[in-house]
Amino acid sequence: MNLKTFDVHSYRSCQSVKFPLNRDLTGLIGINGSGKTNVLNSIFLLRKISEFRFKYANNRDTEYNTCKIGAVFEHNGISIQLKATIYLEMDERNNDEIISSDFKWKFSNYNSKEWLTIPIEFFSNQFNSSSFHLPVSIRSNIRFSKGSRGSFFEIYKLFHTKEFKKNVQPLLHEVFEFINGINYYSATQFSDPGRCPVSIELEEDRFRRRTHSSSGHEQFIFDLYNSHKQNDKEFIRYFNTIGKVGIGLIDELSFETLPIPSSTYKVRSGGQIKQKNFERQLIVPIFTINGKKLSPNQLSEGTFKTLALLYYLITDKSTLLLIEEPEVCIHHGLLDSIIKLLISQSKHKQIIISTHSDFVLDHLSPENILLVKYLETKGTTVKQLSKSMSSDEYRALKMYLKESGNLGEYAREGGFEYE
Amino acid sequence: MSKRKPRVGIIAEDRSDIECVRALIFRITNDNKIGVDGMAKNGCTMLVRKCGHWAVNLHEKGCNLLIVIHDSDGKDPRAIHNRIELALHACPIVKKIITIPVEEIEAWLLADPNAIKKGINLDKIPKINRNVEQISSPKEFLEDIIDKTSNREKIYINSKHNAMIARNIDIEKIKEKCPSFLPFLKFVQENTVS
Ligand SMILES: Nc1ncnc2c1ncn2[C@@H]1O[C@H](COP(=O)(O)OP(=O)(O)O)[C@@H](O)[C@H]1O
Numbered sequence: 175m176n177l178k179t180f181d182v183h184s185y186r187s188c189q190s191v192k193f194p195l196n197r198d199l200t201g202l203i204g205i206n207g208s209g210k211t212n213v214l215n216s217i218f219l220l221r222k223i224s225e226f227r228f229k230y231a232n233n234r235d236t237e238y239n240t241c242k243i244g245a246v247f248e249h250n251g252i253s254i255q256l257k258a259t260i261y262l263e264m265d266e267r268n269n270d271e272i273i274s275s276d277f278k279w280k281f282s283n284y285n286s287k288e289w290l291t292i293p294i295e296f297f298s299n300q301f302n303s304s305s306f307h308l309p310v311s312i313r314s315n316i317r318f319s320k321g322s323r324g325s326f327f328e329i330y331k332l333f334h335t336k337e338f339k340k341n342v343q344p345l346l347h348e349v350f351e352f353i354n355g356i357n358y359y360s361a362t363q364f365s366d367p368g369r370c371p372v373s374i375e376l377e378e379d380r381f382r383r384r385t386h387s388s389s390g391h392e393q394f395i396f397d398l399y400n401s402h403k404q405n406d407k408e409f410i411r412y413f414n415t416i417g418k419v420g421i422g423l424i425d426e427l428s429f430e431t432l433p434i435p436s437s438t439y440k441v442r443s444g445g446q447i448k449q450k451n452f453e454r455q456l457i458v459p460i461f462t463i464n465g466k467k468l469s470p471n472q473l474s475e476g477t478f479k480t481l482a483l484l485y486y487l488i489t490d491k492s493t494l495l496l497i498e499e500p501e502v503c504i505h506h507g508l509l510d511s512i513i514k515l516l517i518s519q520s521k522h523k524q525i526i527i528s529t530h531s532d533f534v535l536d537h538l539s540p541e542n543i544l545l546v547k548y549l550e551t552k553g554t555t556v557k558q559l560s561k562s563m564s565s566d567e568y569r570a571l572k573m574y575l576k577e578s579g580n581l582g583e584y585a586r587e588g589g590f591e592y593e
Numbered sequence: 594m595s596k597r598k599p600r601v602g603i604i605a606e607d608r609s610d611i612e613c614v615r616a617l618i619f620r621i622t623n624d625n626k627i628g629v630d631g632m633a634k635n636g637c638t639m640l641v642r643k644c645g646h647w648a649v650n651l652h653e654k655g656c657n658l659l660i661v662i663h664d665s666d667g668k669d670p671r672a673i674h675n676r677i678e679l680a681l682h683a684c685p686i687v688k689k690i691i692t693i694p695v696e697e698i699e700a701w702l703l704a705d706p707n708a709i710k711k712g713i714n715l716d717k718i719p720k721i722n723r724n725v726e727q728i729s730s731p732k733e734f735l736e737d738i739i740d741k742t743s744n745r746e747k748i749y750i751n752s753k754h755n756a757m758i759a760r761n762i763d764i765e766k767i768k769e770k771c772p773s774f775l776p777f778l779k780f781v782q783e784n785t786v787s
């Protein structure tokens with residue numbers, strides 16, 4: 175499955191944005207503030223709305239920001255269209271918090287003219303038409319937007335029809351898996367390795383988060399520790415890539431674990447005291463580079479970021495990966511390998527990056543470039559490079575690439591209007 | 594007449610190709626003290642455009658041999674050869690060769706499966722039952738066999754792995770399987786023996 179087109183309305187700087195996507199590694203380019211990050215975040219909304227909601231807003235139309243997104247997915251030649259209205263708030267760190275959302279779907283292999291209102295809860299793994307696992311409180315609270323088709327029980331009936339079961343249910347499952355596998359990676363999550371703790375603590379195998387400011391770093395160390403412990407194929411592939419037989423960022427990776435005995439007391443009514451023991455572990459990550467043992471906070475910024483980027487690129491099971499400026503803090507030799515890895519991994523998952531680097535641009539083909547601009551009147555706009563120029567201009571670009579140089583150079587030399 | 598110590602300038606499409614050619618020269622000569630300088634820039638159009646200047650620069654640095662290596666990527670090798678030759682019309686380095694592997698330089702590396710195993714530290718020797726100069730995309734082919742032979746535990750990164758493979762390569766194997774390698778081999782052998 176892959177995402178074929180995407181549109182978003184009334185979201186941050188995106189008043190009304192629509193663009194197609196190719197299956198190849200795709201790059202968003204545009205000046206600072208044009209809206210690249212907002213566009214990536216808006217695609218990430220697909221993932222956020224796929225998470226179960228347990229909270230249902232009343233008065234949601236007035237109290238919250240309302241934005242709309244649309245997406246077309248393709249799966250084995252079948253197209254699946256989604257239209258969603260999303261009610262959201264922004265927290266103090268400018269992150270989106272989804273309050274609620276409505277969904278409509280259209281399937282090219284089923285009543286292809288009709289929009290079906292199917293809430294996201296119906297998409298999950300556990301769901302099958304013979305049993306509803308939804309708590310009654312949610313069931314009775316699912317509201318359908320005006321003019322939509324029928325009630326909860328009509329959907330229930332729909333799910334029991336043979337044609338729906340055969341044609342649509344498997345697709346719903348695929349879509350759910352796909353949007354749940356969308357991930358967002360930004361190098362800024364891992365900037366300043368000095369903020370990375372030298373150790374992490376686990377309590378009964380769970381991660382005890384200590385600080386908020388280093389959450390990206392700490393999460394990465396925790397994820398890395400878990401993969402290292404499991405030593406599965408994904409981890410081995412990651413380690414081979416960063417280690418000596420790969421790009422050679424580190425020689426060795428190990429974790430020291432130390433049990434910390436802990437206990438608390440529970441006092442019952444009547445004064446009975448009971449001791450409760452539990453297991454805590456101190457996990458100390460050690461990276462060996464050129465024979466030296468280093469803590470993560472001693473790594474260079476570029477090394478730390480690359481270790482994290484490649485970890486998520488190679489091990490995670492994303493279906494669609496959104497990556498902000500993979501070039502940040504990385505020298506050309508290493509960046510070359512990273513781009514090649516992005517290209518090779520984009521065979522397994524759809525990857526969209528934003529970039530300011532003409533070195534990165536050199537490795538992308540013009541068909542896979544989306545130009546992001548901010549217009550006073552329209553807000554952020556996104557256009558395929560080929561559509562942002564006249565056919566003569568595009569022909570001139572093709573000629574340049576064939577005879578004279580690379581895309582990055584063409585951009586730097588002012589070959590296409592960036593602003 | 595005393596012969597000047599050989600110092601090789603390499604012009605290629607990619608830094609990794611330079612590392613790879615450097616390693617091949619060391620394998621051919623059994624001498625890893627030969628001076629090697631290289632210049633490269635992403636992609637072939639850049640090479641044709643820049644190689645004239647680069648050749649002058651390499652000459653200034655003291656190179657007395659020049660190797661220009663360029664993939665044929667499905668195009669007519671004669672035409673590429675002529676374009677580069679034209680671009681090098683004022684080349685100050687007299688002893689030079691323009692070498693064009695069939696499709697991509699990876700075809701040469703595919704000639705020795707054992708070197709792939711050793712270079713990338715695979716558990717098994719990859720099976721290659723093909724005429725390597727007839728593989729239409731040797732880079733992708735190499736990517737696939739590394740993926741398969743390693744049971745998906747290794748990802749091919751040409752910028753690192755090509756040189757690692759070349760450092761272990763058996764020159765006889767390439768000689769046997771890749772006619773496009775022969776002029777390069779001859780050039781290196783004839784010009785580096787002291
Ligand atoms: N929550 C928000 N609501 C409205 N506008 C926003 C919000 N967050 C950022 N913006 C605006 O969107 C514009 C584009 O930002 P951004 O996507 O970060 O640009 P880029 O990533 O291309 O540099 C900025 O001018 C910024 O002021």
Ligand SMILES: [Mg+2]
Nearest residue numbers: 210211212498
């Ligand atoms: Mg940004």
